Amino acid sequence: MIFLSTLPGVRAVKNLRVLFMGEMQRLQRYHIIAASLVVAVIWIGVLHFTDVDDVTSIFPLLLFLDATSMSITLIGVSMFxxxxxxxxKALFVSPITKGEYMISKIIGNIVSNLQTLVILYLYAWFFKEINLNIFLLVFYVIVISVFHSMIGFLLAYRSKSFTELLTGVLKYMFIFLIPVVLEQVGVITGDLLTNLMYALPTKAALLLLNSTTNGVETWEVLYGIAYLIGLSLLLSVVIRKGFEEFVAKESGI
Amino acid sequence: MFKVENLHFTYPKNKEETIKGIDFEIREGEVFGLLGPSGVGKSTTQKILIKILQDFEGSITYKGKNLKDYGRDFYEEIGVGFEIPVHFSKLTAMENLQFFMKLYKNHEEPDELLKKLGLYEDRNKKVGEFSKGMKVRMNFVKALLNKPKMLFLDEPTAGLDPKNARIIKNLIREYRDQGGTVILTTHLMNDVEELCDRVAFMADGKIVEINSPKNLKLQHGDRKVEVEYEMGEKLESQMFSLDDLKEDEEFFRVVKNHRIITMHSKETTLDDIFIDITGGESSEES
Incomplete structure (x- = not known):
């Protein structure tokens, strides 16, 4: 058993478990989970006061707003x-790697997003009508959470203050989120603009979530998955380098 | 323990070197003080030694092995005591320690450490409710949590009342006596004098002096003794050279014929030596 614990893979899994449990404990103690639940309650309010009984068509949009903006905010606030x-400082002079630290935060984010998904789905299941592929939805929420966690890291270590962090989140929402939502609700139309939207990772995210309910083309689903995973991998390389510098600046005695 | 040879370091955005070729050795079982005014490279040197900054030139070996060849296990060997509190304020003292404890292969029992530092009764209190002194003591508990072979301490007694400062200093000595090695940064020259076996003074990215506090005081001080004595109703004082003291008839006449009030050798203080060697006031480094 002692020998096993010295193997790099076993050590990494053990560290990830400790870091993840610690992350969840802190998300709870710092009332970040509570804030996330309040947001979930707001989404339930939206579902409740919608005139239609079948909420299948608006369900992906609510999840989209949650999985994107909340993922960035959770990472940003917890790192803040x-x-x-x-x-x-204390974490980076303990026997963990920066990768383990980041992965534990991403898993925490995924759990929080899936928690919202489950709450909303249960509400819709019991009190409204809903008809979508829940397993695909879980998978897509994970893909979207991972990508937006990366954005969260980027904003968190580049922001010097909480205000700067919030400004960053708002900028992201204005540039990447709102146009996609406006297109979804039919405010933005026209071939040029709708085609340009495909450059936005948020468009890819919404396509994936929409694909669990209606006729999104197969190529759009494949584009969505490939684009978000590809960008996540690219961002992970960029973030890792910047994160090294951030740790050097933040750490030490 | 540590051997540093011809260490150079330049921050990526700087043109000028921060560390300009330093050599020193930290011996196993000693308390080694790293002193100097702000911005001379103490903090950078320590960041390099704890593997936070990697792109240095020169050679650093820890226990005979290149520092760059150590992985995460290096952090099993060292404990770092920060000057500022490094705790999750909304977790209790015990929850903080239990979280960090689980990251290490070996660890002390938190209860024992908390008892030693007088924090056991408050173990279930949120650290955010702790006083500044309690947080400083918690830093020390955290530094010792993984049974480190080497301790890096930054201002370990800053903000503590004399009683608690004494407890920390006694624990540092106890740790050293049990074979532990300490690298200490402080601007409290009293602590340096009490704790350090050797000190290195840094100035402008270089080490300008390494010696024991006692030798430094002997080198830099005057070998004189000042005797203050009663002369009728008045107080008089006279200075005598320590080198000729046993043959100094005037000294023996004063000692025999007058009531001595005070007698002090005139070695210089470490504060004076600090200013003399580094050319700066003793202060904290950023």
């Missing part, structure tokens, strides 16, 4: 607290 309390 760690910077503020200097616990990042």
């Amino acid at each position: 607290f760690e910077r503020e309390e200097h616990t990042l």
Whole structure:
């Protein structure tokens, strides 16, 4: 058993478990989970006060808003607290890798997003009508969470203050989220604009979520998956380098 | 323990080197003080030694092995005590320790450490409710949590009352006596004098002096003794050279014939040596 614990893979899994459990404990204690639940309650309110009984068509849009903006915010806020309390310094002089630290945060984000998905789905299942592929939805929420967690890291370590972090989140929403939502609800039309939307990762995210309910083309689903996973991998390389510099600046005695 | 040879370091955005070729050795079982004014490279040197900064030139070996060849297990060997509190404020002291404890292969029992530092009664209190002194003591508990072979301490007694500062200093000595090695950064020269076996003074990215505090005081001080004595109703004082003291008839006349009030050798203080060697006031480094 002692020998097993010295193997790199086993060590990484053990560290990930400890970091993830710690992350969940802190998300709860710092009331970040509570804030996420409040947002879920707001989404339930939206579902409740919708005139239609069948909420299948608006369900992906609510999940889209949650999985994108909340993923960025959760990472940003939890890292902000760690910077503020200097616990990042303590973490990076303990036997963990930066990769383990980042993965534990991404898993925490996924759990939080899936929690919202389950709450909304249960509400829709019991009190409204809903007809979509829940397993695909879970998979797509994970893909979207991972990508937006990366954006969260990028904003968190580039922001010098909480205000700067929030400004970053708002900028992302204005540039990437709102245009896609406006197109979805029919405010933005025209071939040129709708074609340009495909450059936005948020468009890819919404396509994936929509594909669980209606006729999204197969190529659009494949594009969505490939685009988000590809961008996540690319961002992970960029973030890793920037993160090294961030740790050097934040750490030490 | 550590051997540093011809260490150079330049921050990526800087043109000028921050560390300009330093050599020193930290011996196993000693308390080694790294001193100097702000911005001379102490913090950078320590960041390099704890593997936070990697792109340095020169050679650093830890226990005879190149520092760059160590992986995460290096952090099993060292404990880092920060000057500023590094705790999750909304977790209790025990929850903080239990979280970090699980990241290490070996660890001390948190209860024992908390008892030693006088924090056991408050173990279930949120750290955010702790006083500054309690947070500083928690830093020390955290540094010792993984049974480290080497401790990096930054201002370990800053913000503590004399009683708690004494507890920390005694624990550092106890740790050293049990074979532990300490690298200490502080601007409290009293602590340096009490704790350090050797000190290195840094100035402008270089090490300008390494010696024991006692030798430094002997080198830089005057070998004189000042005697203050009663002369009728008045107080008089006289200075005598320590080198000729046993043959100094005037000294023996004063000692025999007057009531001595005070007698002090005139070695210089470490504060004076600090200013003299580094050319700066003793202060914290960013």
